[in-house]
Amino acid sequence: MKMTFRWYGKDDPVSLKNISQIPLMDGIVSACYDVPVGKEWKEESINEIKAQSSAHNLSFEVVESVPVHEDIKLGKKARDEYIQVYRNNIKKLASAGVKVICYNFMPVFDWLRSNLSYENSDGSTSLIYREDEILNMDPKKGDLSLPGWDSSYTKDGLISLLDEYKNIDDEKLFENITYFIRGIMDVCEQYSVRMAIHPDDPPWSVFNLPRIIRDEKNLERFLRIHDSEANGLTLCTGSLGSDGKNNVVDMIRKFGKNKKIGFIHARNVKVIGEHQFNETAHPSKYGSLDMYEIVKAMYDVGFDGYVRPDHGRMIWGETGRPGYGLYDRALGAVYLGGLWEAVCKNG
Ligand code: DNO
Numbered sequence: 481m482k483m484t485f486r487w488y489g490k491d492d493p494v495s496l497k498n499i500s501q502i503p504l505m506d507g508i509v510s511a512c513y514d515v516p517v518g519k520e521w522k523e524e525s526i527n528e529i530k531a532q533s534s535a536h537n538l539s540f541e542v543v544e545s546v547p548v549h550e551d552i553k554l555g556k557k558a559r560d561e562y563i564q565v566y567r568n569n570i571k572k573l574a575s576a577g578v579k580v581i582c583y584n585f586m587p588v589f590d591w592l593r594s595n596l597s598y599e600n601s602d603g604s605t606s607l608i609y610r611e612d613e614i615l616n617m618d619p620k621k622g623d624l625s626l627p628g629w630d631s632s633y634t635k636d637g638l639i640s641l642l643d644e645y646k647n648i649d650d651e652k653l654f655e656n657i658t659y660f661i662r663g664i665m666d667v668c669e670q671y672s673v674r675m676a677i678h679p680d681d682p683p684w685s686v687f688n689l690p691r692i693i694r695d696e697k698n699l700e701r702f703l704r705i706h707d708s709e710a711n712g713l714t715l716c717t718g719s720l721g722s723d724g725k726n727n728v729v730d731m732i733r734k735f736g737k738n739k740k741i742g743f744i745h746a747r748n749v750k751v752i753g754e755h756q757f758n759e760t761a762h763p764s765k766y767g768s769l770d771m772y773e774i775v776k777a778m779y780d781v782g783f784d785g786y787v788r789p790d791h792g793r794m795i796w797g798e799t800g801r802p803g804y805g806l807y808d809r810a811l812g813a814v815y816l817g818g819l820w821e822a823v824c825k826n827g
Contacts, residue, residue, distance in 0.1 A: 481744075481778060481820060482506045483813055484542055484788045486804060489513055489529070494806045500536040502810045504817035507539030509582070509788055511546070518549040518562045521569050526576045542743060542786050543573055544582035544714075545678070548660065553587055554644055555656040563663040570664060574671035580742045580786055582714045584678040585657050587645050587689045588638075589619075591681040591719070596802040597794065598758065604793040607803050609682060609722065611755035619687060645689055653690045654701070661705045668710035674785075676712050676742035677702065681719035683726065684755065695723070696731055709739050716745035718790055721769045722757045729773045736781030744783070746774065746816050747790030759791050759803070762812035775819040789813040 485499045487508040499505055510529050512521045533540040546569050549562040573581065584590060594613035597605040620639050648656075661675075668675055683694030692698050703711060713735055720726045735741050748767030750758045760766035778787075792808025794800070 481783055482539075482541075482786045483817060484509045484539075484786050485809065485813065486510070486544060486788055487533075488801065488804065492804075493800045494804070496532055496536040496538065498806050500538055503814050505538065505813065507541055507786070508533045509542040509544045509786070510540060511543050517547040518551075518565060520565055521546075521572060523572055523576070526572055526578075530576050539577075541577060541579045542582065542788075543578050543580070544743075546570075546573070546581050546583055548583055548585060550588070550641060550644075552660050553585060553653065553656055554648060555652065555659065559656075559659070560663075563660060566660075567664055567667045570667050570673055571671060574673045578673065580674045580676050582676045582678055582743055584680070585653070585660075585693060586680050586691060587648070587653070588641055589686070589689070592686055593802075600793070604761075604795045604808075606759045606793045607791060608758045609756060611686075614686060642687070642689075648690055650690045650692050653692050657692070657702065658705050661711060665706050665708065665710055669708060672710075674710055674712050674742040676714040678714040678745075679716050679719040681716065681722070682755070682757075683720055683723045695720075695726055696734070699731070699735065703735070703738075703740055709742075712740045712742040714743040714745060715741045716747075716790065717769055717771075717774055718745065718747040718749040718759065721767075722749050722751060724751045724768065728769060729777050732774060732777040732783075733781055736778060736783050741783065742785050744778065744785065744787045745790040746771070746787055747792075747812065759793070761793060761808060762789060762815050771816070772819055772823075775816065776823050779820070779823040787816065789816060 483504050484507045485505055487510045512525045515521050530540045552559045552562050593607045594610045595608050598608040599605050677693055679693045680691040685691050717728050721728045748760050748762050748769045750760050750767045764771045789809045789812030791803030792805055794805050795808050798805045798807055
């Protein structure tokens with residue numbers, strides 16, 4: 481496995497120098513974050529990220545994300561143009577040496593949390609999710625400010641977008657994702673790029689929006705759309721694991737064996753109740769997931785893709801982008817690397 485770290489570019493308070501000093505780090509995961517969804521990325525910008533990371537001895541082989549335009553998810557007429565743009569972006573990224581593209585197919589909102597700085601008893605802060613609090617916020621009134629959300633929507637834009645989804649149920653969304661995948665796979669195969677879809681986070685419907693990338697059955701159905709290494713998963717342990725019914729270890733064994741996992745987001749999460757969870761430090765002791773079993777499953781299936789520690793808590797007085805500070809993620813990376821060394825040595 482190759483250990484990576486997400487880097488948000490020049491404005492990220494976590495520098496490439498910081499990242500390169502983390503033990504066991506092979507590369508970064510990044511993107512042209514300033515390009516609006518549905519627009520082509522510039523070769524110069526992609527190459528700049530590559531040059532900057534190489535200057536710190538870090539590879540740049542994973543992009544997170546190339547976002548999918550809502551018209552594609554909605555199955556609107558303009559989707560063909562946006563798919564063409566997506567194809568062009570895949571080609572440009574492949575030419576710069578990118579091997580894996582992480583993306584998601586969540587309508588409107590990316591990941592959702594009710595509190596971005598919940599104070600733990602030791603004074604660290606975590607991201608947490610309480611569904612009752614989320615449902616008390618009204619996205620149409622603009623009282624929602626969420627970590628993974630494209631905040632460039634105007635209030636009116638958001639209201640009409642949410643209305644458009646009234647006609648989209650799970651089946652329709654599956655139809656639209658099928659159209660998208662079939663529209664890009666030839667380019668991915670030709671350029672040896674692996675698409676790695678990120679699970680919905682949390683993996684259930686929120687605000688009545690359909691969410692389909694959420695459990696083993698649906699992941700299997702998604703993978704059947706096009707059976708190839710180019711059509712794979714970002715196995716995010718924390719997203720899938722926030723639904724106690726998902727068995728993340730089994731999923732890694734099942735999908736990893738068939739070479740369907742290109743990228744793993746490894747983090748722990750403590751399920752508190754139905755649709756309630758806290759993000760925790762990475763070690764098994766703190767959450768509901770057994771990180772040793774997760775890493776063992778990766779090893780047993782011969783996983784040779786990319787891994788990154790995922791959201792960390794804020795510790796030691798650090799401030800910054802929710803979930804994406806330096807310290808706790810760095811501890812997570814080294815912990816995961818330690819587990820990996822142990823399972824490799826034990827065989
Ligand atoms: C959250 C991230 C997600 C992820 C996208 C992939 O921390 O894991 O925002 O990047 O869903 O498109």
